[in-house]
Amino acid sequence: xxxxxxxxxxxxxxxxxxxxxxxxxxxxxxxxxxxxxxxxxxxxxxxxxxxxxxxxxxxxxxxxxxxxxxxxxxxxxxxxxxxxxxxxxxxxxxxxxxxxxxxxx
Numbered sequence: 775x776x777x778x779x780x781x782x783x784x785x786x787x788x789x790x791x792x793x794x795x796x797x798x799x800x801x802x803x804x805x806x807x808x809x810x811x812x813x814x815x816x817x818x819x820x821x822x823x824x825x826x827x828x829x830x831x832x833x834x835x836x837x838x839x840x841x842x843x844x845x846x847x848x849x850x851x852x853x854x855x856x857x858x859x860x861x862x863x864x865x866x867x868x869x870x871x872x873x874x875x876x877x878x879x
Contacts, residue, residue, distance in 0.1 A: 779856040797844040806872035834858040
């Protein structure tokens with residue numbers, strides 16, 4: 775069963791340098807993403823080989839639906855994956871910064 779993290783707890787994890795994985799499509803990611811979030815679209819996640827097993831991974835999408843699916847897939851591979859409730863929309867609505875373009879920062 776996937777663990778879900780609320781936005782307040784995610785803000786703390788992000789501020790502490792937590793690994794954030796954005797599973798939205800590239801066009802969504804380019805428009806605005808959590809600074810530092812790595813782009814790995816959900817469709818490519820099964821072949822993504824860089825998932826760490828030594829620390830939590832915070833998985834985010836637009837609203838929290840795709841990130842739940844992604845976190846379940848990662849959990850099955852032994853990754854401590856946590857879906858971010860509210861997703862990037864919730865992050866932006868709360869007034870947190872967004873980065874744009876194809877790169878994490």
